[in-house]
Amino acid sequence: xxxxxxxxxxxxxxxxxxxxxxxxxxxxxxxxxxxxKKTRVVRRLRKDFRKLKKQEGAxxxxxxxxxxxxxxxxxxxxxxxxxxxxDEWDDFEANVVCKQLGFNGAIKAxxxxxxxxxxxxxxxxxxxxxxxxxxxxxCRFDGWGISDCGSNEAAGVICxxxxxxxxxxxxxxxxxxxxxxxxxxYLQGTALRLSGGRVHSEGxxxxxxxxxxxxxxxxxxxxxxxxxxxxxxxxxxxxxxxxQTNFFxxxxxxxxxxxxxxxxxxxxxxxxxxxxxxxxxxxTAENVAGVVCHRExxxxxxxxxxxMRTAHLxxxxxxxxxxxxxxxxxxxQAYKMQRESENWHLETRRLLRFTARILNAGTADFRPxxxxxxxxxxxxxxxxxxxxxxxTFDVIDSSGNKVAEGHKASFCLEDNQCMPEVQPRYKxxxxxxxxxxxxxxxxxxHNIDCQWVDISxxxxxxxxxxxxxxxxxxxxxxxxxxxxxxxRLLYTETFATVHSCIMGRP
Ligand SMILES: *[C@@H]1O[C@H](CO)[C@@H](O)[C@H](O)[C@H]1NC(C)=O
Ligand SMILES: *[C@@H]1O[C@H](CO)[C@@H](O)[C@H](O)[C@H]1NC(C)=O
Ligand SMILES: [Ca+2]
Numbered sequence: 001x002x003x004x005x006x007x008x009x010x011x012x013x014x015x016x017x018x019x020x021x022x023x024x025x026x027x028x029x030x031x032x033x034x035x036x037k038k039t040r041v042v043r044r045l046r047k048d049f050r051k052l053k054k055q056e057g058a059x060x061x062x063x064x065x066x067x068x069x070x071x072x073x074x075x076x077x078x079x080x081x082x083x084x085x086x087d088e089w090d091d092f093e094a095n096v097v098c099k100q101l102g103f104n105g106a107i108k109a110x111x112x113x114x115x116x117x118x119x120x121x122x123x124x125x126x127x128x129x130x131x132x133x134x135x136x137x138x139c140r141f142d143g144w145g146i147s148d149c150g151s152n153e154a155a156g157v158i159c160x161x162x163x164x165x166x167x168x169x170x171x172x173x174x175x176x177x178x179x180x181x182x183x184x185x186y187l188q189g190t191a192l193r194l195s196g197g198r199v200h201s202e203g204x205x206x207x208x209x210x211x212x213x214x215x216x217x218x219x220x221x222x223x224x225x226x227x228x229x230x231x232x233x234x235x236x237x238x239x240x241x242x243x244q245t246n247f248f249x250x251x252x253x254x255x256x257x258x259x260x261x262x263x264x265x266x267x268x269x270x271x272x273x274x275x276x277x278x279x280x281x282x283x284t285a286e287n288v289a290g291v292v293c294h295r296e297x298x299x300x301x302x303x304x305x306x307x308m309r310t311a312h313l314x315x316x317x318x319x320x321x322x323x324x325x326x327x328x329x330x331x332x333q334a335y336k337m338q339r340e341s342e343n344w345h346l347e348t349r350r351l352l353r354f355t356a357r358i359l360n361a362g363t364a365d366f367r368p369x370x371x372x373x374x375x376x377x378x379x380x381x382x383x384x385x386x387x388x389x390x391x392t393f394d395v396i397d398s399s400g401n402k403v404a405e406g407h408k409a410s411f412c413l414e415d416n417q418c419m420p421e422v423q424p425r426y427k428x429x430x431x432x433x434x435x436x437x438x439x440x441x442x443x444x445x446h447n448i449d450c451q452w453v454d455i456s457x458x459x460x461x462x463x464x465x466x467x468x469x470x471x472x473x474x475x476x477x478x479x480x481x482x483x484x485x486x487x488r489l490l491y492t493e494t495f496a497t498v499h500s501c502i503m504g505r506p
Contacts, residue, residue, distance in 0.1 A: 055079070057137030059100055061157065063115035072115040072156040073097055075123050075136060077144050082123030084136075085149035086111035088328070089127065090389075096129045096136050098159035107220075110156035118154035122147035127155075128328050140328070140335055161282050177278050179260060183271035186210050190271045192233055194291065196248030201236045202292040204248040207257050207270070215257025217289040218281035219244030224473045225265035225480075226273065227291040233269050236293035240476040243290035256281045261289070265480060299362030299478035300436070300469050304485035304501035307467060310355040310446045311489075311498035319345035329450035331404065333457055351452040352404075352489075352496055356391060356444040357417075358469050360436040362478050365426075367435045368413055392471045392506070393453045395489060396464040403463065404455045415440035458491060465489040465498055468506035480505050 060081070061071030074081045094106035125147035129139035182190060188210035197203030206214045227239035260276035267273055281287060318337065322345075324330055325338070330349055337344040360366045390411040395404035414432070415424035418440040426435040436442045444451045453465070468484035470477060477483070487501035 057135050059097060059136060061101070061115075061159075062119065063156075064158075065115075067161070069098075069103060069161050070110075070115065070156070070158040072110075072113070072118065072154040073136070074120065077123050077137070080120075082120050082145070083118035084127060084155040085118075085122045085125040085147050086153045086155035087126050087149065089155040092129045092131045093127050093136070093139065093155070094157040094159075095131060096133050096139060097157050100135045101159065103159035104162060105160050106157050107160055108158040110158065111153070113152045113154040113156075115154070115156045117151045118149075121145065122149050125149055126328075130332075140332060177260065177276045177280055179262065179274040180277050181271075182209075182258065182261075182273055182275050183269075185275070185277070186271070192230065192270055194230075194234065197290075197292075201231075201294070202248070202290070204246075204288050204290045205230055206254070209257055212257070213255070215255045217261055218256050218259035218279065219287040219289045220281060221260060221262065222289040224476055226261050226263045226270070226289070227293075228265050228476070229263045229267045229270050229273060230291050231293035232267075234293070237295035238293065238297035238476055238478055239291055240294045240297065241292040243292070244287055245290055246286045246288050248288070248290050256288075294364070294476070296364035297362050297476055297478045298360050298364050298366035298436070298438075299482070300366060301359045301361045301482045302467060302469050302485050302503070303357035303359065303441070304467075304487065304503060306357040307354050307485050307487065308498050308501055310353075311465075311496065312353055312446070313494075313496050314351045314353050314452075315348045316351055317345065318347050318349060321349060324449050327450055329452070329454070331454040331457060334454070348456075349454055350456045350458075352395075352455050352465075352491075353446040353452045354467075354498065355446045356451065356467060356469075357441050358391075358436065358443075359441045360438055361482075362438060365435045365437050366413070366475065366477075368475075389472055389474070391467065391469045394466045394468075395453055395455060395458065396466060398462070404453050404458050411442075411444065413442055416443040417441045455491065455496075460492050463489040463491060471506035473506075 055076050056078075058076040060074050061068065062074055064071035073084045075084060076082075089111055090109050091106060094109035098104070098106040123144055124136075124141045127136065127139050127141040129136070133139050186209040190210070191208040193206050193208075193214070194200065194203035195206050205217050207217055208214050222242050222244050224239050224242045227242035231237055231239045256279060258275045259279045259281045261270070261273055262275070263270070263273035318325070318330075318334060321330055321334070325334060334347075334349060337347050341347070390413070394402050397403045412428035413434040413436055414426045414428045415435075415437050418424050418437065422437060422439045424440055425437050426433055426440075428434060446452075465487045466484060467487075470480070470483055473480060482503050484504045484506045485501045486504045487498045490497050490499070
């Protein structure tokens with residue numbers, strides 16, 4: 001990176017120098033002869049400069065089977081293409097990649113060499129984007145070429161197929177197809193059934209709209225919230241999975257009836273939910289909504305009383321936060337200090353610490369969304385991480401903007417405290433099984449690493465603190481209405497209090 005910057009830097013200084021020269025001497029006739037030559041040099045330098053700028057950080061997709069919109073991601077650095085490791089790779093990074101390549105966004109982030117093994121050395125590992133970056137190289141990562149990944153860990157993307165129309169005028173906001181309530185569009189009523197499953201509590205979702213034939217539902221944007229409504233309506237309990245697949249039979253033979261179905265998750269009938277007025281379903285055959293329902297289900301409840309009781313400030317030197325930095329638990333400003341200052345480890349960060357206590361009040365164990373063989377070993381904290389985003393901590397200002405960065409640390413799920421007659425069963429140590437048993441709590445005490453929000457850049461004032469577990473609804477639960485604590489945060493120069501918490505959705 002440094003080398004590249006130098007080259008860009010030199011080219012840039014030369015342009016400045018020559019332009020200045022041109023200005024000083026432009027009145028002197030004897031220079032006219034040399035000027036043509038000089039202009040050419042300037043022009044060439046400018047062109048080289050543009051070329052350098054264009055190439056460094058450029059992306060391409062490799063190994064996709066059904067088009068240019070998918071593949072493993074490769075990035076150009078220092079004139080050479082390299083692969084990207086899939087550690088910490090998720091929708092945020094995939095979106096930045098797809099947008100940089102001119103697509104509207106990502107349908108999916110792929111991992112474990114979905115599009116084949118990495119063909120080249122890894123240029124980037126542990127990439128972390130907050131979603132606002134215009135190119136992948138602007139996201140945080142371990143440094144060019146620093147990686148501990150095997151060749152089967154190539155990161156990839158599947159981008160939304162319609163290319164953004166590139167115009168010179170400022171981009172027009174993408175027009176979302178308008179939505180309407182299903183029951184308002186199909187006044188003759190609707191019916192629902194599952195088909196193609198191995199058991200009756202799973203399958204692709206089929207819907208009958210009025211007198212029309214049975215059809216399937218487009219899998220785009222299909223989530224556990226919509227699946228929960230289907231399971232409830234059919235009397236099958238709770239949704240443990242929302243699937244976008246043709247696994248439950250060949251979707252091609254059945255027409256897609258509706259797309260863009262969107263529920264709050266608490267509706268009793270899918271007809272209460274919204275859908276696209278004009279159906280639009282890219283990749284129809286492999287993109288059919290399915291569900292898996294279960295009668296017994298976990299239900300995480302976040303303990304907001306414990307949060308209020310334990311919240312406090314701590315100022316800590318970066319020297320003590322190196323493990324935390326490795327796990328992306330501090331704000332980006334800290335990484336900037338590390339890059340720019342020799343004595344970065346003497347700088348202090350201000351942390352808002354608190355205890356997160358999460359009870360499973362459901363009827364089934366809460367298990368991580370990622371199977372054990374895919375867990376990530378985190379050297380710093382000496383345990384495996386089983387879930388990419390188990391909890392989010394956000395500080396929000398009065399206009400609704402996130403002002404302190406949430407973090408992306410994963411968690412190690414275990415039974416820390418159980419009700420009297422319940423035996424704890426999940427333990428992180430020794431590659432133990434991870435999970436939270438019914439009537440047990442997983443507790444992240446305020447004094448452990450990463451159990452904080454980095455508020456060093458925050459101005460004193462009144463804010464909202466929002467702490468949420470299972471925020472992306474990756475694992476099914478009985479209810480998501482008790483997964484978040486939404487609290488008031490008063491922050492002065494010297495202290496912070498968290499109060500007036502209410503329970504809510506992530
Ligand atoms: C132009 O440059 C010549 C030689 O470098 C110098 O002798 C002369 O004084 C300059 N004339 C003006 C108008 O700057
Ligand atoms: C969990 O606790 C609730 C209420 O205290 C109780 O009704 C339920 O039977 C318990 N479940 C298990 C599996 O211990
Ligand atoms: Ca819950």
